[in-house]
Amino acid sequence: MQKEYTVTVYTEDRIGITNRICVIFTRRGINITSLTTAETEIPGVYKFIITVISEKEKLVKIVGQIERLIEIHRAFVHEEDEVVYQELALYKISTKALQNGNIELLIRENNARILTITEDYFVLEKTGHQQELIDLQAKLAPYGLIEYSKSGRVAIIKWSRRFHDHLKELEQQRPDNLKQATYSEHTEVSAEEESI
Template sequence: METTFTVSVFTENSIGILNRITIIFTRRHLNIDSITASESEVKGVFRYTIVLRTHREQIDKVVGQIEKLIDVVKVFVHEDQDVVHQEIALYKIKSGRLTNGDVEKVIRENHARILTVDPQFMVIEKTGHVAETQQLFEKLKPHGILEFARSGRVAITKPMKELSTYLKELEQ
């Protein structure tokens, strides 16, 4: 049975490392649902958060291959119940729709917020899980969505040791 996995890859900041990581998924015919990249809590170490649906055996093989790459510090795999995660979505809709109050009601009911209002458009922000951001998309669709963008997953693991602890263990 396929499961959703969140893979956290910690690397040194080197050119081409993301390409080398994604090639491993491509060779195994695995589709990445989302990917985000940022600095980690440790100076000089970067974090890639990759979300995909596959089988446990397959993800274990992929992790083994990623960990063999030069510049990869550590890789962790977690199922959804082991992470706290969010995504951010931005919706751009026509400003003329604001006058009837329906849009404001939808925004409040979905715990979203208005980022900017322009004479021609407004931008709304919603933070949550994919289902929540998609639900707001469906509710705003009749009001004329001009643009829509959703980030990849940003996740913090529940049971993991601090990365600095793993780095100290590797030094010993």
């Protein structure tokens, strides 16, 4: 059965790695609905947070293929109840809307906050799950919504501490130049990866 999953990928900071990961999903006919990436608390290690709608069995195979890339430490598939996650949305609204007292109540009820106010518009910020952000967008539309922008998912894996400890041990055990040396020998995509 298809449903939404979160895929986390722990990787080295290498040029082109985002494309190489995305290609694996594309070749399997899976659309990525959001993708965010940032450095973890371990210098040089980045975490990709990818949301997709798919079958778990197919994603497990994809994660195995991703882990074959030389720059990847580990990759995981998570059910929704295995992650704590949020998304962020910004809403640009006509300043004229502030003349309507109802919008201030709407802002409070939805735990949003005003970031900036200009003569022509003001900007609201709200964090939450995707449907909450979409619902607020619909509620704001009658007040003169000018623009809406939403981030991808930011997630913390409920049991990720163990893996982070593993990464720290890995970094302590290996010389600093080992990963770079290994990478330089594998900069070309192998025939095996091309067939994925």
